[in-house]
Amino acid sequence: MNVTTSAVRTAMRIDLQLIADMIEPASRVLDVGCGDGALLDYLVNLKGVDGRGIELGSDGVNACVSAGLSVIQGDAETDLFDYPDGAFDYVVLSQTLQAMRAPKTTLEQLMRIGRRAIVSIPNFAYWPHRWRLLVDGQMPMSTALPYRWFETPNIHLCSIRDFVALCDALDIAIECGHVLDRRGASRPLGRWLMRANLFGQQAVVLLRQNGERAGAGT
């Protein structure tokens, strides 16, 4: 494996690029489930970010540490509790929430340890998913949901609408959001949620906790 700097990396996954664009330079970032460190590497080397990562898989961890990234082997479901309140400017959780045993608790932890959180999720209500269930009567599969039902790690799938409803329930504001279609083209999440919920294959959202901490970190 190469020592990876973003200069030698090939193009980053489109959703990771969207996430990277939401992050202010020189901020403190925790990437939860950072995989092989593509996003962290970009943020550290091109945006001067103080970046940390947690990754469950040892191959990913070893690749990250070998590339000089500050990454720990750990389980987000248990290890997020360790961090102090507001330890990071941004906590990133990309394409992982749906695979967690306790997504609501995890989301609360993200909002506790980060002033902002950036979350991306696959949209279960994406119209081809609905089509497959309605017409074929089979569990949806797509590039965003590539697993067959008996081998999927995704145990808590939701739609964009479901996710927005959870944010409302937890008093979390969506500062901005993007919806990606099958070709990777992105549009702002905007107000037309029903449309996004039908045509978006995945969503990337920037979150901020409302309440007493709101506005404290601008």
Place this chain on the structure above:
Amino acid sequence: MKEPGGAAASAAVEASEAAFETTARRVILGHERSLRLDCGIGLRDFPLAYQTYGRLNAERSNAILVCHALTGDQYAASLHPRTGKSGWWDIMIGPGKPLDTERYFIVCSNVLGGCMGSAGPSEIDPATGELWSLSFPVITIADMVRAQAMLLDHLGIDQLFAVIGGSMGGMQVLEWASLFPERVFAAIPVATAAHHSAQNIAFHEVGRQAIMADPDWMGGEYWRHGRRPHRGLAVARMAAHITYLSEGKLHQKFGRRLQDRTVVTYGFDADFQVESYLRHQGISFVERFDANAYLYITRAMDYFDMAARHGGVLANAFRDTPVRFCVLSFTSDWLYPTAQSRRIVHALNAVAANVSFAEIVSDAGHDAFLVDEPEFHRVLRGFLTGAAQHRGLPMGGRK
């Protein structure tokens, strides 16, 4: 922080031009200011023996302190004067190796309480002119680290680029980060723990009892009587050696195979290869190690409990730490299992420290940090390279 006299000594260290320069030295420390030990005693004019590899750069910013384990010494990458064997971390230290002597200046000192030239029970007490033996004060891991800090003052090194060590060496690394955070840029505790567990203490107690049960130990005054508790020390080593290997490794190495025979002898000879191997480990160990030093150093490890000194909260030992950590453990290490490393990582996370942590897959047991584990070396090399970038050390070569 720097003590007078440091400049001259470090100039001597830099004097040689060899690519893989190594110097063996012994300094007398604590002349102007004694070393205040945890037990309350002040140690004055005590020797510390050390070895260096590579060259200190002009900015004095490329020094890596290597902390050795219980039975290690300063001969990390050079021939051992007593055994004639190559250094215990030869595989790690040298040109192009993870601790690259082309880039870094490696310092390794014999710990306080050791028996390879540093002050310890087998050395002369300058106050009496006699061997210390059991009148040597009981020392702690923190005492070892404070003595090393005095050595760095002597060498004129204000800040280490890194401090690294496995096992007891890892405990010293943790103490370094806790006691002198401003003097450490990166800390790499390997296969270690932030406290000694009941099981750890229990194994050590077996070793100590074996030594003290040897009639040749003579209440610790064996040197005076011209004797040495070889049998006790060998048994201590044999028991400890089992804890350094994994069950799988022992099985793979020896299984139930017999030693130079086809059937068991119905006696108590070393019928099995594993017995013969352990006996050999014990016998060769006593040639290079002092029994009293074994008592002192195992005691220092048993007393080690970082959280206890910080209100029972390990994280308090690292509050606001500027140090970059890389914690490494091995899957088959049951002496200092990964759970212990994870405890350290959790404490570091609790203070939002900059920490990397990897558990390396290995079947070599606790000894994995000493042997050829390519993944360990790759991860370590990558971490050091990243840290060197952040520290602003020149990339590649030493210029």
